[in-house]
Amino acid sequence: MPHETLTQQRPNILIIIMDDLAWGDLACHGNPYTYTPNLDRLYQESTHLTRYCSGPLCSPARASLMTGRYHLRTRVIDTYCGRSMLDPEERTLAQALHDHGYRTGAFGKWHLGDCYPMRAIDLGFEETLTHRAGGIGQPGDHPDNYPRWQTDSYFDPVLYHNGEPERYQGYCTDIFTDAAIAFIEEHRDEPFFAYLATNAPHSPLIIGDEWADRYRQMGINETHARLYGMVENIDWNVGRLLNRLDELGLAEDTLVIYTSDHGPCGSARDRTAPPGKQDRFNAGLRGIKGTMYEGGIRVPCFWRWPGHFAAARDVDRISHPIDVFPTLLAACGIPLPTDRAIDGVNLLPLLRGEQEPERWPERTIFMQWHRGDVPVRYRNYAVITQRHKLHRPHESQPDELYDLVADPYEKTNIAADHPELVAELRAQYDNWLDEMAATRGLGTFDPPPIPIGTRHENPVLLTQNDWRIIGEEGWNQDNLRGYWELTARQDGPYEVTVRFRRDVPPGVVHLRVDDREWATRAETGENVCTFPDLHFPSGRVRLEAWRQTDEPCPTALYKRFIPALYVQVKWNAPG
Template sequence: MMLEKFRKSPIGKQIIKPFVISIFAMSTFSIFLYANANQHEKDTVQSSLPNIILVMTDDQGYGDFGHNNNPIVQTPVIDQLANKSIRFTDFHVDPTCSPTRAALMSGQYSLRAGVWHTVMGRHILSDKINTLPEVLKDAGYKTGMVGKWHLGDNYPFRPQDQGFDHVLMHGAGGVGQTPDYWGNTQFNDTYFLNGTPKKYNGYATDIWFDEAIDFIDKNANKADPFFLYLVTNAPHAPFRAPEKYIQPYRDLGVPETLALFYGMITSIDDNMGKLRKAMQDNNIVDNTIFIFMTDNGSVMGVQSKKLVSDETRSIIEKKLGQKIPSLNYDMRGAKNSSYEGGHRVPFYISWPNGGLIEPGSIDGLSAHFDVMPTLLDLIGVDTSTLDTDGISFKSALKQGTELPDRVLTVTTQRVLNPDPNRPYAVMQGKWRYVKASGNKDALELFDLSKDPSQTENVKDKYPEVANNMAKQYQQWWQYTTAKGLDTTRAIIGSTHENPSRLTSHDWLAPNTKQVGHTTGFGDDKWAKKGWLGKEENFQISPWKVKTAAKGLYQFTVLFHDKPANKVIPRQYAHLTINGQPYVKKLAKGATRVSFELPLEKQNLDIKAWFSDSKNNSDKSLAAFFIYAKRI
C-alpha cells in the first residue's frame, strides 16, 4: 500500500517511469525491451527504499566496548562500525529488557504501551498497537526477526503475530528460561522457527547470525526491501560462550565471571564481522540503514568494579601495556538502575547512500521510542497519524541540526502493578532528577555537566530545578497511565496457536521471586539459580487468558514440560477455572493429566497444582506448565 503511494507521488513518478508499449505494435524485440524495462523498474524501486537492519544486544552497557574506554574487552568490528556511524551520545532506553523492546516496537513510552516488567505477563506487548514491523510491511518491506523477542510467547503476541514474516527465536527473556524449549543451554539447542521447534547445532549467537545472514542472502537486491531485527540473547546470563572466546580473558587475568561475560561479547563482535561481510557480498551496504544499540545498561556495570580489584587491575594493565580508564564509562549504576548506568546506552546509525551527515557524534537527549518515527521519516512514510512519544532524527541526521530541548523519563517498575513511588529518573539537558530506591525521601538531583558519575546530590542547591522536574514526573505519570494498565491476556483455542503452552514465567504472582521464570539447565553456577529442584518454594499463582471461541477445551496439566517426562510427585491434580474447582486422581507414574471442559468465549483465570489430598490441604506443588487446546 505504501509502495503504491510512493509510485503515485511526484518523486515516484520521476523515479519510476512507466513503460507504455502498444500491444498492437509489440514485436519480439519490443517484448525484450518491455521485460527489461520492468526489471529496471523493480531495481529502481529497490534502490529507492533502503533495507533496514537493526542489531540489539542484551545487557551490554555503554562501557562494554573497546572504543568506550574499556581496553580489556575486544570488540574491533563494533569499534570500527562506531567510527563509521553517527553516534548518539545521550541515548536512553529502559533499565530492563522487555520495556525497552516495547518502546522500540511501539514508538511509545513502555509504560503507556503496557509493558513494565519482564515476567508476570507484564512483559507482553498488546496486539492493538501498530508495531514497527507492521508499518514497514504496509510500506512494502519483507520483515524478519532473529533471536530474543521477550514481548509475549503466545498468540497474538508472538513476533509472527506482530508483523514479522520470518522468525527464529528462543522463548522469553533468555535461553533456558521456562518458555524456551526444555533443556536449552545456548549450545546445540532447539529454537522456534516460525512457531515450530527445530533443532540446531552450535552456539546460540552463531545460530542467530547465521540465520540473519541467510535472511539477507534470500532477500537482498529484490524488488521489495527488507527489515531485519537481529536481537541477541548475549551477553545476558547465563554467561556461556565457546572456550576460544573465554580463554584469552582468563589468560589476561580477568576474573572468571567477567571473562565469561566478555567472551560472549567478543563472540558477538566476531559474528558482526560475518554479518557486515554478508552485506558487502550482497552489495547492500550503501543502501541499508544500519543501527546498532543495546537494550539497557550493563548487567556487570557494578560487579565489574568489585571483581577487578586494584591488584587485579594492575596485573591486567601490565599485560595490556596500558591503563584501564573505566569498566562502566564512569557511570553510576547498572541494569535495573535509574542512575545513568542503567539506561544510557550506545546508539549508532549509518546509511551511506541516504544523504546523512558525516560520521560523528550527535548530542542531546534521545531515546528508544524515537527510533520508529525516525526510520519511517527516513523512508518517506507519513508519520502524521503515528501515535508516538518520540521524535524524528531526520533533520539532525541529514542537516546536522541540534536535537530539541526536551524532558524524558525512565522508570524501573518490576512489580505486578505499577507504582509511582518506584525508582525513576527525569532528564532534561544535563540535569538528572533521580529516585533510586523505593524510599519516598530518596530523591536526588545531579548536574552531569559537572558530575557525570552522579556523586554529588545538588537538590538543595537548586530547589527550583528539582521542584520543576518533580512536577514533570507527576505529569508524565498521569500521561502514561491515563488509559489504565490492563492485564494482557493470551488467546487460547485459536487457529493460529492450538494448543497454547502456558508456563510459570507468566504467572501473575505477588512478586518477582514467586515467578518460575528461569528453569536452570547446565552444570555451572547459573544452572543453580533456576527453579528446578526448588519447586516447593513457589506458591500457586494464576494465569490470565481468554478463549478464542465457545467450545470444548482440554487443559493438560504438567509439573515439568513434556520433553522432561517428569513423574508428578503427588496423588491429585487440581485445576480451577474462574474459581470453579476440578480434581483428578493421578495414575501411578503419571507425567500429565487432562481436564476437558465446555467454555464460552470469555476471560479465564486459571490455577493448577498437585497435592496428596482432594481437599488440597498438604504440601501442594504448582503446575509449571499447562497445554490449553480447543478440541
C-alpha cells in the same frame, strides 16, 4: 521497480540489539580487555548517539523501540508475571514497514509476548526465529530448554520458527545471525527490515572455551572471561553480517543500528575509575541494569547509513528507544500513525548533520520501572533533560538531582541546592505518569488476556513468564503461586496438559478454571498430567494448576504446594 531505484528512495533497515550489553563492553568505548574489531569498525563508520537512554530493562526498551511510545502506554511494564505482553492494538515498526512494501524478519529475542496475538509473527514480521520469554532456558522458554538452564541451554536449543518449535544445532547467537543473513540474501532485491536481537551477553554466561580462553589467560575471573567471550562472539557475528552486506552490494543502501536494551547485570560495579581485572568495565558509569543511573540506561547506539550519516561523529543530544520508530519511518518516507500518540521524535536532522546539536529543541525524557502490577508514583523514576537528571530510587527516599554535563558519573546530588528545579521536574513527571495511566483508561496496566480456542495457535503453551502472581514473586518456581488470564474464543472441549519439574514428590494434581476444579493422582516420576475433554465457556477465564504433594517439599515456600511449570491448552476443534 528495479532494486537500485527502490533503495535510492528508502533504505533497507538492519537493527542489531544486544541483551545486557554495557556501554563499557566495547573496545571502542575504552574497555582494555575486550576484543571487538568489527564493532570498532562499525563505530568508526557510524554516527553515535552518546546520550541514548535505553532500558532500564528488556521488555520495556523493546516495546518503546517497536512502537515509538513509552512502554507504560503499551501494557509492557516489566519482564515477567504477565507484564511483558505487548497490547495487540499497538502498531509496531514491523507492521508499518511491511505495509509499505518491506520484507520483515525477526531473529532472536522478542520478549513482548509468547502467545497469539502478541508474537513477532503476529505483529508485522513475516519470518521469525525466536526463543520464548526473556531468555533461552528460563521458566518461560520451551520445556526442553529449561532443564539445561545454567549449563548448556545456549547450545542446540529448541527455537520457534514462524511460531512452531524446532531444534537447531549450534550456538544461539550464531544460529540467529545465520538466519538473519539468510533472510537478507533471500530479499536482497527488495527493501527489507531485519531485526537481530541476541539474548547474549545476558546470563547464564554460556559460551565455548574457544571464546573465553583469551580472557582467562589475561587473569580475568571466570565470570567476566565468559562474559567477554560472549561479547567477542557477538562481534564476530556482527562482522559476518557487515561483510555479507558488503559482498551483496547492500552496504550503501542499508541503514544499520547497533545498540543494547539496557546496561549490565549485577556483575558490574559502580566505579568512577577503570576497574581492575576482577570487575566488569563500564567506563566509570554509575549503576547497573534496573537503575536509572547512567550505568543502567546509557548504552551504545551506532547509526550507519553511508552517504547520509557522517562517519565517526558524536551526537550528544538525549535520545531514547521511542525515537527509533519515528526516525526510521521518516528515513523510509512513511507517515506516522495519526490515531495514537507517538512519544518519540524524528532524529534524522541530527543524524544527517542538517541541524547543529546546540540548536536542537530542548526536550524531556521520562523513565520508570520496578516490579509490580501497577507503576507506583515516584518509585525508581527519572526525568532527564539535556543537562539534568531528577531521580528517586524509591518513593520512600528523597529526590536526587544530577548535573550530567558537569558530573557525568553522578557523584554529587545537588537537589538541596536547586529546590525549584526539583519541583518543576517532579511536576512534569506527575503530568507524564497521569497521561500514561490515561492511555486506555481504567485498567491500562493490566496485561491482555491470552486467547485459547483459535486456529492461529493451537495448542497454546502457558508459562510462568505470563502468569499473574498470587503473593510473593520471583524466579524460584517452587516459591510462587499464580494463574493465567485467558479468553476462550470458542465453547467446547479442551484438553489441558500440566507439566511440573521432574523431581517433584507424588501427590494430587489440581486444575482450577474459574470456580470449577478437577484433580488427578500423580506418582513419583510422573511430571506430566493430562485432563481431557474439559468444557470451557467462551469469554474470560482464569486458569490455575498446581500439585498438592503427600509430603512437604523442602524447596517449596508453600511446603506441599507445587505450582505448574507449564500448562498446555488444546482446543479440540471440530473437523
